[in-house]
Amino acid sequence: MGLASRPGRSILLAPAPGEQHGFGLVMVDQFFRRAGWETWMNGGADSEALIAMVAERHFGLVGFSIGGETHIEKLAILIADIRRASRNPDVGILVGGALLLQEPMLVKRLGADATARDAEEAILQAEALLALQGRARGSPGLPS
Structure with a gap:
């Protein structure tokens, strides 16, 4: 099965609530596409x-970008809401952006699973x- 056709390789990318920047997310989107992700x-x-x-839709992951401290609490609430509402009970949450570069330990406070310094590390x-989702269900990368 080719990379693009592997189930679960889907990601929703968005800025944190209240954030206006999007250039970094566009770049991350392109890296994921080139790596075979939807x-x-x-x-x-x-x-x-x-x-x-x-x-409504099964996403393997949801990724957020956050640049400023003023949006931390809103993003933490949104991440918790996404976990509750997600069609994928094992949805992974990836966070990145300028704020996480300065304070990588915010991942836990936000309720996310991981952070990355750049698009390559994000992939x-x-x-x-x-892979962790697949092991939890007993089959790698398959939607539940």
Whole structure:
């Protein structure tokens, strides 16, 4: 089975609630596409729209970018809501951005699974999270 056809290799990318930057996410999106992932970008959606998307469609991962401290609590709440609403009970949450470069330990406070310094590392982290999902279900990378 080729990379692009492997189940579970899907990611929804969005900025943290209230964040306006999107250039970094566009670059991350392109790296994931080149690595064979199905990607969805949601640059301006509010929290309710993102929650509806994960409830409607199976995503292996959801990735957020956060640049400023003022959005930490909103993102933590959104991540918890996404985990509750997700069609994928094992959805992985990846976070990145300028704030995480300065404070990588925020991953735990946000309720995320991993962070990455750049797009290449994000793909490696995403693959590792998918592998963990597969082991938890007994079959690598398959949607539940």
